[in-house]
Amino acid sequence: MGQALDVHRLHFAFTITFHYIFPQLTMGLALLLVYLKTKALRTGDEHYNRAARFWARIFGINFALGVVTGIPMEFQFGTNWAAFSRAAGGVIGQTLAMEGVFSFFLESSFLGLFLFGEKKLGRMGHWVAAFLVFLGSWLSGYLIVATDAWMQHPTGYRIGANGTILLSNFWAVLLNKWALWQYAHNMLGAVQTGCFVMAAVGAFYLLTKRDEKYGRTFVKAGVLVGTVAAILQLFPTGDMQGKLVAYNQQPTLAAMEGLFESQAGAPLVILGQPDVEKRKLDNPLEVPNMLSFLTYRQWRANVKGLAELPEDQWPDQIPLLYYSYHVMVGLGTIFIAVMVLAALLYWRGKLYESRWMLWTLMLCVPLPYIANTAGWMTAELGRQPWLIYGLMRTAHGISPRVAAGNAWFTLIGFMGMYAVLAMLWLFLIYREIELGPEPGQHPLAEDAAVLAD
Amino acid sequence: METVWFCLVGIMIAIYVLLDGFDLGAGAIHLWVAETDEERRQVLASIGPVWDGNEVWLVAAGGTLYFAFPALYASGFSGFYLPLMIVLWLLILRGASVEFRNHIKSAVWDPLWDFLFCASSLLLAVFFGAALGNVVRGVPLDASGYFFEPLWTDFRLGEETGVLDWYTILVGVLALLALVMHGGLWVQMKTSGAVSARAGKLAGRIWWSVAALTAVVTAMTFTVQPQVKENFTTWRWGFIFPLLAVAGMAGVIFELRKNDERKAFLASCAYLTGMMTSVVFGVYPMVLPARNPVYSLTVTTAKAGEYGLKVGLVWWVVGMILAAGYFTLVYRSFAGKVAVDKDSHGYGD
Numbered sequence: 001m002g003q004a005l006d007v008h009r010l011h012f013a014f015t016i017t018f019h020y021i022f023p024q025l026t027m028g029l030a031l032l033l034v035y036l037k038t039k040a041l042r043t044g045d046e047h048y049n050r051a052a053r054f055w056a057r058i059f060g061i062n063f064a065l066g067v068v069t070g071i072p073m074e075f076q077f078g079t080n081w082a083a084f085s086r087a088a089g090g091v092i093g094q095t096l097a098m099e100g101v102f103s104f105f106l107e108s109s110f111l112g113l114f115l116f117g118e119k120k121l122g123r124m125g126h127w128v129a130a131f132l133v134f135l136g137s138w139l140s141g142y143l144i145v146a147t148d149a150w151m152q153h154p155t156g157y158r159i160g161a162n163g164t165i166l167l168s169n170f171w172a173v174l175l176n177k178w179a180l181w182q183y184a185h186n187m188l189g190a191v192q193t194g195c196f197v198m199a200a201v202g203a204f205y206l207l208t209k210r211d212e213k214y215g216r217t218f219v220k221a222g223v224l225v226g227t228v229a230a231i232l233q234l235f236p237t238g239d240m241q242g243k244l245v246a247y248n249q250q251p252t253l254a255a256m257e258g259l260f261e262s263q264a265g266a267p268l269v270i271l272g273q274p275d276v277e278k279r280k281l282d283n284p285l286e287v288p289n290m291l292s293f294l295t296y297r298q299w300r301a302n303v304k305g306l307a308e309l310p311e312d313q314w315p316d317q318i319p320l321l322y323y324s325y326h327v328m329v330g331l332g333t334i335f336i337a338v339m340v341l342a343a344l345l346y347w348r349g350k351l352y353e354s355r356w357m358l359w360t361l362m363l364c365v366p367l368p369y370i371a372n373t374a375g376w377m378t379a380e381l382g383r384q385p386w387l388i389y390g391l392m393r394t395a396h397g398i399s400p401r402v403a404a405g406n407a408w409f410t411l412i413g414f415m416g417m418y419a420v421l422a423m424l425w426l427f428l429i430y431r432e433i434e435l436g437p438e439p440g441q442h443p444l445a446e447d448a449a450v451l452a453d
Numbered sequence: 454m455e456t457v458w459f460c461l462v463g464i465m466i467a468i469y470v471l472l473d474g475f476d477l478g479a480g481a482i483h484l485w486v487a488e489t490d491e492e493r494r495q496v497l498a499s500i501g502p503v504w505d506g507n508e509v510w511l512v513a514a515g516g517t518l519y520f521a522f523p524a525l526y527a528s529g530f531s532g533f534y535l536p537l538m539i540v541l542w543l544l545i546l547r548g549a550s551v552e553f554r555n556h557i558k559s560a561v562w563d564p565l566w567d568f569l570f571c572a573s574s575l576l577l578a579v580f581f582g583a584a585l586g587n588v589v590r591g592v593p594l595d596a597s598g599y600f601f602e603p604l605w606t607d608f609r610l611g612e613e614t615g616v617l618d619w620y621t622i623l624v625g626v627l628a629l630l631a632l633v634m635h636g637g638l639w640v641q642m643k644t645s646g647a648v649s650a651r652a653g654k655l656a657g658r659i660w661w662s663v664a665a666l667t668a669v670v671t672a673m674t675f676t677v678q679p680q681v682k683e684n685f686t687t688w689r690w691g692f693i694f695p696l697l698a699v700a701g702m703a704g705v706i707f708e709l710r711k712n713d714e715r716k717a718f719l720a721s722c723a724y725l726t727g728m729m730t731s732v733v734f735g736v737y738p739m740v741l742p743a744r745n746p747v748y749s750l751t752v753t754t755a756k757a758g759e760y761g762l763k764v765g766l767v768w769w770v771v772g773m774i775l776a777a778g779y780f781t782l783v784y785r786s787f788a789g790k791v792a793v794d795k796d797s798h799g800y801g802d
Contacts, residue, residue: 064549089526112783113782167764
């Protein structure tokens with residue numbers, strides 16, 4: 001059983017990690033597209049419409065990959081996690097079904113209109129289409145986060161006769177306070193991906209001295225929106241998320257922080273390598289008392305270490321969890337520094353000429369992806385050993401009849417297929433950037449015309 | 454309440470078959486009805502703005518099935534593990550082909566995606582048909598409430614069935630032929646010139662084999678799944694569903710002869726609706742029949758809690774009204790035949 005469990009976990013982890021590369025950009029760009037379309041509407045400047053069309057093409061490629069890699073996620077609840085679905089499907093099925101019914105229909109319908117129907121819809125109509133695509137994608141994000149939040153912090157349920165978990169309060173599930181904070185934190189992460197990608201493309205144009213007017217628009221939009229998002233990411237959303245973990249998932253907090261012994265005035269670890277066997281942190285670089293302060297707002301508050309908590313409640317991948325968390329927080333801090341500096345340069349009117357800052361923005365582009373992935377790894381590894389925190393252990397959730405061999409077969413299949421998709425994605429996105437935002441360059445232009453009238 | 458949800462999920466699946474059916478069908482005939490690059494772009498343009506919306510019905514129906522009948526979702530999806538994963542891979546390939554083909558014009562790029570688009574559409578139609586065949590025939594569920602089916606065993610209808618046996622393969626072939634007809638009629642309606650003419654001709658030719666195979670599969674179904682006969686004898690009004698299918702088939706050939714492209718397509722919709730509703734009606738109250746009837750999952754054994762089903766009904770109705778609104782808007786916006794002009798982007802410049 002142990003072996004099958006590991007493969008099923010790896011299967012989900014791999015497919016969800018790959019999948020989330022796409023929605024984070026889609027959700028971030030959706031907001032920025034609304035920004036560009038609003039600019040176009042208010043200034044009447046065709047430049048912003050062209051900019052929006054350029055990003056809509058990138059959005060389209062990204063969205064398509066998000067859709068095709070997203071369907072396997074829904075299926076896997078049944079295929080690989082049948083025991084979990086049988087027990088909890090009556091609750092989490094609600095939010096998952098609502099995602100299909102409320103957001104996917106909205107998103108896919110209006111994306112079709114947004115991409116193919118600009119002429120037909122008119123200026124205002126096209127803005128509305130952009131807004132509804134944004135609304136659909138953000139609603140979808142909420143319903144997924146609400147599903148995960150229920151697994152992190154189950155609410156609004158009761159246990160039925162045969163051990164199944166039944167829904168008892170719809171609103172308690174939908175408005176779970178864990179979901180609200182996790183959503184805010186997650187969406188800011190997506191916005192940062194969108195902002196860094198947009199700013200990076202703008203920086204690339206400015207550094208290579210082509211399409212410079214667009215370059216300035218992109219850098220400005222990315223930096224201004226990105227600065228706000230980067231700060232809100234840390235406070236209040238990151239802070240609140242941390243508190244929720246501290247109060248509800250004590251072993252998780254201790255593992256994330258690499259805190260083995262309980263301590264009054266616990267330090268915040270900046271660097272160091274956890275040694276789970278010896279139960280200590282090697283080479284620690286710490287800020288004294290900081291963890292106590294951040295968690296309880298008291299410098300000398302006692303924070304529980306792993307040693308004081310029952311070992312069968314410990315997350316099972318402590319080092320990985322510890323590093324995920326530290327990578328996320330470390331990158332988040334770097335983002336604030338980069339974005340605030342860039343915003344200051346913009347304010348002083350020097351951003352577009354500051355080559356070192358443009359280089360920095362361009363090279364930062366993979367980092368938000370890593371930070372978002374690390375953030376989700378922190379959440380999901382931190383939830384272990386529970387599948388539904390306090391209710392169902394991960395080991396009890398897998399499909400009893402799907403053997404490790406079958407799960408390996410499909411995992412390897414997905415790996416091969418996703419490797420090809422990843423190459424295609426990079427190739428096509430690079431090509432869009434290379435073709436640039438000026439009209440008349442693009443082979444799709446001719447094609448979409450088929451639908452013009 | 455569970456019967457209401459049984460019907461609602463049935464309706465969602467039927468809508469999925471009607472909508473994604475025509476774009477799967479269009480894909481399956483893509484290589485044959487369209488030869489030049491321009492013709493192929495016409496076929497793709499006829500489904501371009503709508504195919505992913507159509508596919509959302511699969512996701513939405515899946516989600517609805519999940520929360521209304523969690524035990525069915527768990528047993529069915531884990532039992533059909535391998536074919537479902539293959540379906541997922543085909544859906545990925547197909548989505549990629551539709552979206553990526555037109556990004557580059559090249560003698561090696563387009564034909565590759567055209568081929569993958571056609572092959573994946575074709576295989577998906579067969580697999581969906583075979584899946585339906587499995588649900589009608591029954592699966593080797595046991596007391597644990599789980600099963601695992603290999604892709605095939607000895608192709609016979611014994612106790613140890615595989616996903617593919619002669620019955621489910623026949624249903625798969627029927628599904629392919631029916632969707633080829635359906636897709637052909639769609640392409641005929643949405644395109645013009647040589648493509649439209651070829652698609653109409655193909656649909657007319659395939660009609661005969663769809664009709665013949667429908668008769669064969671129907672006759673076999675009555676022996677394969679005894680519940681079907683029982684339901685049709687208990688509730689005689691149920692014959693309305695197969696009658697709808699027959700009327701649809703008659704309508705297709707009648708309207709094709711009259712050259713009414715729109716009505717021919719609608720008749721094909723009626724045929725598919727009739728077929729799907731007949732199946733749903735035939736297996737009720739089972740949602741997943743077992744080879745040993747004792748272990749069959751029924752609407753009562755598979756349903757979620759009463760409260761959840763009631764709450765679900767409220768948001769489901771609201772969501773569906775909204776969805777119907779979007780779909781009307783989208784299909785209206787792209788009504789009529791796809792143009793072949795090379796004007797501009799649908800954009801302003």
